[in-house]
Amino acid sequence: MADTKSHHIALGEDSLTQDTTTINLGPTHPATHGVFQNIMEIDGERVMRTTPTVGYIHRAFEKIAERRPFYQITTLTDRLNYCSSPINNIGWQLAVEKLLGIKTPKRVDYLRVIIMELARITDHLICNSVIGVDTGAFTGFLYVMQFREKVYEIYEEICGSRLTTNIGRFGGFERNFTETAWRKLDEFLKEWPKALDEFDRLMTRNRIFMDRCIGAGPLTAEQALNYSVAGPNLRAAGVDYDVRVASPYSSYEDFKFEIPVGTTGDVYDRYLVRMEEMRQSESLIRQSLEKLKDLDPSIYHADVPEYYLPEKKDVYTKMEALIYHFKIVMGEINIPEGEVYSCVEGANGELGFYIVSDGGRSPYRCHFRRPCFIYYQAYPEIVKGGLFSDAIITLSSMNLIAGELDA
Amino acid sequence: MALTHDDIKASLNTKFGEQLASYDESYGMLCATIPAAKNLEVIQFLYNDEKMKFRFLTDLTAIHYPDRTQEELCVVYHLHNLQDNTRLRIKAYVPVAQPDIQSLTPVFKGADWLEREAYDFFGVNFLGHPNLIRIMNVEEMDYFPLRKEYPMEDPSRRDKDDEMFGRGGSQFY
Incomplete structure (x- = not known):
């Protein structure tokens, strides 16, 4: 030792x-x-x-998770990457659904895609505007920040909370999207592209910004792969690995979208990859809205009463709902034994959930593959020999989220 | 395209012999349980071999099974062949009394912190690791908190007993 x-x-x-x-x-x-x-x-x-x-800020989530029923662990995942908590929530739900063998309806998948892509946009916009802040351009940050607020309002309509969302249940969402939620989403889709273009004009070809970012903190593809880097940071280095394409979940295979890749893996490439991903996310949301038009608007969860926590009003008025509510809360549902690794493309890369179930009400062991934690190891090698000011913007361009680092 | 599970098994069997690993499949992922003494050799082979190409370490963690005598700690690796998009899980068991296993840092630089994390929480001793110190917990800590002998909850709380979680003792009905 x-x-x-x-x-x-x-x-x-x-x-x-x-x-x-x-x-x-x-x-x-x-x-x-x-x-x-x-x-x-x-x-x-x-x-x-x-x-x-x-x-x-280590909070021992993996230990806590060993003493929480599966549905209560969703709230722990919020606190991983808190800039895009819905992706963590849904990623966890997908992992447990894989374990339980729940098949979700297409509409649920598309609604999830909308939420996850909104989360990706908020995460990337923070990261990119923070690169701006660290290079001395505070304005961009203030321009786009209001759009994060608008996305949070959409979350609020759907799940009632903003930052630590705890969105959805196993099998779907706890309630259908309201009219207000759709209206807010439409407003967002109308206003956001303009703001992104404005941000783009402000930053991307800005001479000072380019001079600061190009060549700063480069990461080669070999280094990135050897350090198990994933997500935008890996793609900026030129490797086209995206979980949404490699192992599609939540019906991502139904969508047409592009995976932007960079060449040099420097701060500027990471910035550009995230910029393009935000545009692709917006397109994914629009495609999703198109696809939703043909589907029954009343479906928002899978028909799995033994796992899906019923709506509160049904619990008060219907016998079956009350029984299932009791069974789920008291842990009388059958959880299969087995081991599952399930991953989603989090805003920072492959966000994996490894669950070992012994048939108990809580996981016997669960491990979160937090992309941030893994790629932060590469930081000393990236910044070595570079300028101190480059080290600062490298830090912001890698999008390190303390919650995800420490779990 | 398409590196099948049979290919992986065949390749490992030809290289290391039939008795090397036991295989099972869970939710579509092949899992090879190998002797702890061979972990580096096997993973190095899987990395270098032109057909296997498992060159991405997705995850590394440990599990504690207090009831398995002489193999209480299980080190779990998740490898990924990005070109064929095949994943592989590798397990190696070590006794808790002497939890020694070779470090993967010569193959994957990314294994560094993951191994430190597994050391920090389970006490797995990764031989050859350049800097095996705690990563999340304070350095003065003298126990490995994710081992099962450390209950998380206040022992006076009945609602957090094992039986409430569908394990051990009388089932809760």
Whole structure:
């Protein structure tokens, strides 16, 4: 076993005589946009070495999950990547549905696609506008931020909450989308593309922005694959791996969309990939709305009463609903034994759920593959030898979400 | 295209012999259980072989089974062949008294933190790991919290007993 080190931050042996400067970036530095720390060794403006420390907001979700019924774990997944919680929620539901063998109706799949793509847009818009903030362009951030608010209002109409959404149930959604939700979605789709174009004009070909981003923090495809990087950061390096295409879930195979890839894997490529993904997400939402027109608008969940928590008003008025409500809440449903790995394309990459079920009411063991946690390991190698200011924008362009780092 | 489960089995059997692994399939994913002493060798082979090409480490974690004598800890690897889009799960069991297993860091740099995480929570000792220290928990911690011997809840709470979760003792009706 390795020696347990002292909890003091260990400075190097030669820290007093060395020529380099040791600085602490984080845990609460404004540029880290989350609670994690980097101990950086810098020589003038050059980063010589960096040691990331994570775990500041570790909440032991995997331990907690071993003592929570499956449906209560959805709320834990909210807190992973809290910029796009619906993807985590639905990803978890898809994993459990795979374990339980629930087949969802097409309409549920398409509604989920709408929600997940909205979540992807909000996540990417934050990431890209934060690259702007860190390069000195605060305006873009303020322009697009109101659209995150509009998306949150849509979530609010659907599930009642905004940030930690706990959206949906096993088998579908807890209630059908309301008229207001559809209206808000239409408004969003009308206004958002204009705002994105404006943001695009403000940033993408901006000379200062380009000079700051091009060539900063490059990651080659080989490095990215070896570090198990996934998502936009991998695609920016030129690898066209997207879970939505590789192993489609929630009927993504019915849609036509493009997977943007970059070439150099630098900050600018990561930015461009996310920009294009936002446009593709918008197109996916529109396609989904088209497809929904032909489907029975009253369906919003699969017909699996033994797993789907019934609507509250039915619980109060109908015998069967009351019985199933009781059975689900008291854990009398049959969970099959088995092991499932199910993944979705989270905003940061392959978000995987590995569930080991022993037939109990809660998982025997569950593990969240958090893309952020895995690709953050590559950070020291990416920034080594580069400028300190590049290290900052590399950090923001990788979209590190502390909740997802630490679980 | 299409690297089938039979191909993987055949390839592993030719390279390492029939008795190397036991296979099972769960929800469409092939799982090979291999001896812990061979983990690096097998995964290195799966990485290098031109037909297998399992060059993406999706996930690495551990599971604690207190009832399995001499193989209480299970290290689980999820590998992915991105070109053929085939996934493979590999399991290796180690005794909790001496949980030694080779580190995958020579093959995958991405295994570094995942192994630190498995060490942190389960105490799996990854031999050859460059920096095997705790990652999430405080360094002073002297136990491995995700092992099953550490109950999470307050022991006085009856509603969090094992029997309430469909395990052990009398079933809850």
